[in-house]
């Protein structure tokens with residue numbers, strides 16, 4: 001058993017650190033944006049890291065996507081900019097169904113450009129009335145005489161408006177299917193979503209009698225849910241990586257502050273309750289990093305079989321990040337409340353992580369179901 005990252009992962013970590021350093025001066029501005037920040041995109045292209053999201057056969061870096069490598073990058077990026085973290089993560093989240101089930105033509109058309117971050121993808125699952133309960137989607141895909149017809153609305157879709165294509169989850173007679181819709185297809189329209197507490201590139205995407213060729217489907221008709229699960233198998237654990245990075249960054253802010261600020265004749269860090277908060281934060285960061293790296297290692301070998309471990313890591317790390325950053329704000333007193341200071345940004349950015357890619361309560365249900373199956 002080895003508790004340190006191997007050299008190839010350390011090299012990837014160094015690349016992510018270079019990317020993070022390059023965008024640090026514009027991080028506050030980027031994290032306030034609901035549109036793509038062009039300099040962050042240029043830095044992602046320059047970093048070459050998007051090639052981690054595509055198999056080597058189509059211009060990517062590794063034979064198969066490596067969830068541990070993706071985790072390591074997200075841990076670094078989230079500590080600097082949620083905008084950069086999201087942009088990187090979505091290159092994989094939005095294109096993975098093409099990697100798994102795309103036709104040769106779909107893969108050749110899109111994946112090399114994803115690897116170079118020349119285009120941005122989007123994965124459109126959620127609808128106004130279907131969030132956690134994905135099976136209640138009403139977006140409809142129908143076979144017509146000359147192809148496919150798509151109708152419906154997807155909401156809170158990351159990269160909407162900036163994406164070159166949408167991978168859309170829709171209901172069909174045979175079950176649920178995935179279909180690839182280039183953003184410039186007639187009948188596709190994007191409207192803005194309300195701005196979130198932590199701004200994010202988001203929009204609602206409307207499909208109004210969108211006509212598509214039969215080969216726009218990803219995989220077979222009825223394979224949609226399997227493709228969602230495959231995507232979660234690789235990427236859910238990466239949210240845990242981002243949460244660990246966020247918590248570590250918050251803790252570092254609190255340590256720097258409490259070591260130097262004195263009250264009652266001593267640095268805050270030497271006052272009992274503050275010291276306890278620091279210790280609890282560090283302990284939670286270490287615990288969740290270990291759980292996350294282990295789940296990511298399991299996902300390297302078999303993403304589908306290890307989904308429950310990814311869920312545990314995502315649950316533990318996102319909940320811990322919220323606790324850690326909340327304590328850090330507390331330790332920093334009024335200085336922790338300054339709008340757009342690093343700690344205040346992290347505080348806001350921690351919150352959505354407990355909701356997207358599986359709300360904590362929904363994850364707990366799945367984890368408990370698996371536990372009661374395993375223990376007889």
Ligand SMILES: Cc1cc2nc3c(=O)[nH]c(=O)nc-3n(C[C@H](O)[C@H](O)[C@H](O)COP(=O)(O)OP(=O)(O)OC[C@H]3O[C@@H](n4cnc5c(N)ncnc54)[C@H](O)[C@@H]3O)c2cc1C
Pocket residue numbers: 123124125126130131132133155156157158159196200202352355356357358359360361362365
């Ligand atoms: C920043 C951000 C980016 C997003 N990007 C995308 C994207 O790119 N593509 C996309 O398709 N979607 C995206 N979403 C939407 C996201 O996937 C949904 O918000 C998520 O699935 C939860 O759905 P909901 O918000 O409708 O909450 P609901 O499903 O309405 O749930 C609300 C709450 O009810 C509780 N709850 C729900 N079901 C259960 C249950 N079975 N048991 C117990 N408790 C339950 C939980 O506490 C949950 O938080 C994004 C959301 C955000 C915030």
